[in-house]
Amino acid sequence: MLILDVTEVKGESQELNEVKEKHQEKSSSSSDTEKNVSQKRADAKGSFSCSQCGKRFTRKGHLEVHMVIHTGERPYTCPQCAKSFTCKGSLKDHFRIHTGERPFTCPQCEKSFTNSGGLKRHVRIHTGERPFTCRQCAKSFPSSGELKRHIRIHSHTGAKPFVCPQCGKRFIHRGHLNDHLRIHTGEKPYTCTHCGKCFTHQAKTLKRRTRMHPDENPFTCPQCGKSFLHKGHLNDHLRVHTGEKPFTCPHCGRSFSHKAYFHVHLRIHTGEKPFVCPQCGKRFIHRGHLNDHLRIHTGEKPYTCTHCGKCFTHQASLSWHMRTHPEETLKRRTRIFSQQMALRALEIAEFCLLPVPYTSTT
The missing domain is CATH 3.30.160.60 (Classic Zinc Finger)
Structure with missing residues (x-):
């Protein structure tokens, strides 16, 4: 497979x-002149109306x-x-x-796509074009799909319209529900071609191929030797070495190496909090913050102290607690002291390597 x-x-x-997006793009990019020409053509040839929505x-x-x-x-x-x-x-x-x-290639970064629509959406990353705007908050998006997902934030249903018929769990996206259903059915449709292991999710299959079978990844980083299955993934990785940060925040000027980090940062300025607690309705900027918050309702405490066995809801709480143990405090102080001594030794070594100034004796 x-x-x-x-x-x-x-x-x-x-x-x-994609079908909807093509129609929306045509309507949003047309000028008043083009609209008039289209109307004349419709009057001349006769227009065809959708009986369902009137378009x-x-x-x-x-x-x-x-x-x-x-x-x-x-x-x-x-x-x-x-x-x-x-x-x-x-x-x-x-x-x-x-x-x-993959016949459609980006002229900027050479990432390739199977269809022209995928390339067109990708190019907007470079151009910054965001033609789809939310009528409620005026936030704009590069694709109609992202706008559709965003609109659910404004809905009163908690923005999770897809419900599992087995356990009642709700999801924002239909694809997430389909993935979840495999827990109940036991279906594992994605198979690693190298070792035959099966997975419920496509992402896990790709992750295993990348990590467990690196020899089969054709795109290799010239800096560190890490290999990737796709050239676009290598291009993203190379920014770790080059320090390139092509995604810049228009509000504060901060730059990011990855598009995902950039979009998460934008929520600080827009106030968008897309992750909603199903128990109390509290909203969060990051999914991780929601996951941490949910433990308040579930009572889950996954972080355990190795010294006394006390459990905590958050990693930070465990870290603060560990300082109450004398042996842990001693370890921490020893580690800090070792780091300070290493820094001091480096300074001395650099000083010893400095050239000695020449002084004439005559």
């Missing part, structure tokens, strides 16, 4: 999001493509994995996952 790129494998709603199209074919959003029809099926699609072009793009073909 072929190992798929985790960044390429999308949820079931990805294709419909109008100048061509019948465009209306038919749009209608699959409402009907859910998927007549085109992949012969390799049986996944179905709404249009032939989407099937063609999907099939490249199996063949490994």
